[in-house]
Amino acid sequence: MRRSYGKMAIYGFAVLVLIFLVLPTLIVIPMSFSSARYLEFPPPGFSLRWYENFFNTPSWVDSFTYSIKVGLCAAILAAVFGVMASIVLARVKSKWVDAIYYVTMTPMIVPLVIIAVSLYSAYIQMKLQGTFIGLVIAHTVIAIPYVITTVSGSLRVFDIRIEQAAISLGAHPLKAFMKITVPIISPSLLSGALFAFITSFDELIVSIYVSGVTSKTLPVRMWEGIRIEIDPTITAISAILIMITVAFFVCMQIFQAMSRKRGLSQ
Amino acid sequence: MTQAQQAVRLAAGRSGEPRNRLWWLIVPVVVFFLVFLVYPLVRILYLSFFDPGFTLEHYARFFTQPAYFNVLLLTIKTGLLVTVLCLILGYPVAYLLANVSDSVRNLLMIFVLLPFWTSFLVRTYAWIVILQKQGIVNQILTKLGLIDAPMQLVHNSIGVTIGLTHVMLPFMILPLYSIMKGIDQDLVKSAQSLGASPLQTFLRVYFPLSLPGVASGSILVFVISIGYYVTPALLGGRKDTMISQLIAEQISGQLNWGFGSAIAVVLLVIVLAMLYLFNRIFGLDKMSFGA
Numbered sequence: 001m002r003r004s005y006g007k008m009a010i011y012g013f014a015v016l017v018l019i020f021l022v023l024p025t026l027i028v029i030p031m032s033f034s035s036a037r038y039l040e041f042p043p044p045g046f047s048l049r050w051y052e053n054f055f056n057t058p059s060w061v062d063s064f065t066y067s068i069k070v071g072l073c074a075a076i077l078a079a080v081f082g083v084m085a086s087i088v089l090a091r092v093k094s095k096w097v098d099a100i101y102y103v104t105m106t107p108m109i110v111p112l113v114i115i116a117v118s119l120y121s122a123y124i125q126m127k128l129q130g131t132f133i134g135l136v137i138a139h140t141v142i143a144i145p146y147v148i149t150t151v152s153g154s155l156r157v158f159d160i161r162i163e164q165a166a167i168s169l170g171a172h173p174l175k176a177f178m179k180i181t182v183p184i185i186s187p188s189l190l191s192g193a194l195f196a197f198i199t200s201f202d203e204l205i206v207s208i209y210v211s212g213v214t215s216k217t218l219p220v221r222m223w224e225g226i227r228i229e230i231d232p233t234i235t236a237i238s239a240i241l242i243m244i245t246v247a248f249f250v251c252m253q254i255f256q257a258m259s260r261k262r263g264l265s266q
Numbered sequence: 267m268t269q270a271q272q273a274v275r276l277a278a279g280r281s282g283e284p285r286n287r288l289w290w291l292i293v294p295v296v297v298f299f300l301v302f303l304v305y306p307l308v309r310i311l312y313l314s315f316f317d318p319g320f321t322l323e324h325y326a327r328f329f330t331q332p333a334y335f336n337v338l339l340l341t342i343k344t345g346l347l348v349t350v351l352c353l354i355l356g357y358p359v360a361y362l363l364a365n366v367s368d369s370v371r372n373l374l375m376i377f378v379l380l381p382f383w384t385s386f387l388v389r390t391y392a393w394i395v396i397l398q399k400q401g402i403v404n405q406i407l408t409k410l411g412l413i414d415a416p417m418q419l420v421h422n423s424i425g426v427t428i429g430l431t432h433v434m435l436p437f438m439i440l441p442l443y444s445i446m447k448g449i450d451q452d453l454v455k456s457a458q459s460l461g462a463s464p465l466q467t468f469l470r471v472y473f474p475l476s477l478p479g480v481a482s483g484s485i486l487v488f489v490i491s492i493g494y495y496v497t498p499a500l501l502g503g504r505k506d507t508m509i510s511q512l513i514a515e516q517i518s519g520q521l522n523w524g525f526g527s528a529i530a531v532v533l534l535v536i537v538l539a540m541l542y543l544f545n546r547i548f549g550l551d552k553m554s555f556g557a
Contacts, residue, residue, distance in 0.1 A: 111493025
């Protein structure tokens, strides 16, 4: 009997922690529909004024579209680089390849503030400071590890004999890869690219340093908004971002389920 | 295509030779990382020693001036506190996840992964909304009569600790869970059938078996939190400056490249040393981010 009480206490505590994990984020959603001029909880009334404010303020909308542009470019670049690297990382066995793997994983490990200031310093020298391409490159560096972990993982378990069969039947190795392997690993490729997009879309500190004065990503614009005054428009943007995240999360679960079905991930 | 050519291809396919012909595919990534990751980091290392000529003054300044060195101590202290809190909060959650049916687990996993996926800026902002003077926590505490006047919960160390713990929890739960899932339940059952009490079973069988998860989650949380910028910058006050803010402030605020770089190198060395330790014990491939 004591055992079940103890277990129940632990489970109860765990459930409270799970609530602690999600509740703070979700509280932003009702706040975003508030009619109050300041952040009040519970909201005194319902209104869409903060959403209207977001869509009617050019600086917010511009930074939103800018973020999407940067995110898409970074995700595509990271996917291309990541897949190319993954082929070698998954199939060639050598000490050099292992060393390269660790280098490609460093952006996940090195504190982003260090990546930010070091790129800032290099960009001033390279004349990339404040440019769109510079920002895309910076985000690509940060996003590549996420593509490599997902794609090289599924390439490792992929049965290479299928591809070899195509080559032995006369297909060019590149064609065999594109026509046979890519379709089979596409779910993990998509989830890697999605991860890359979210990484770029969420990234703040590197963007603060690398982006220019005129074009700002959404996180940078939000950052400035939060620091200067607590503008409730940010609750509306936050709510929009949470909904986008949930949509992405569902896509990701679908891709991973597809990948599992093909026996390419655990 | 002649038969001979085909035979050559077949043979090549069998010996796995075409795989090695693909090595050039890694060249673009290597060049890309050399130019946009390795070179910038080396530049920072260079600036920390050569600004303007060769000097150790920047490092000396950091380690001897209490105002700066205390930032490092505060950062480590906060990192340790957050790690312990994450362990206390995360362990039961990982235990729950490892011991429920698959369908329940998938549902509960959403609770762990959703915040992990949500913009950290949004999450930090949410804490400002909740913890501010007229926020929910203060309202509830006042209504319950526990406090007379609203407490200061943000822009101080309380805010930083709460915000960081919230952001770091998934990094603790996921490695813990992956180790706990692999623990053989028969060992627990046999300990109990031999007469051990539930507490004894936990302390002498289950907990020691979960230690690799405890260690890897703790190192992960500590390493990430000491380098974290956003949460301390938004939820902390002036007195709670962490090392990442100091680096940012020295470089973009004061244009003190040499000194800022030296602090960045110190932080980098600490992080790499922790990860070296991690690698020696578990191997870096064990480091999963819940992807």
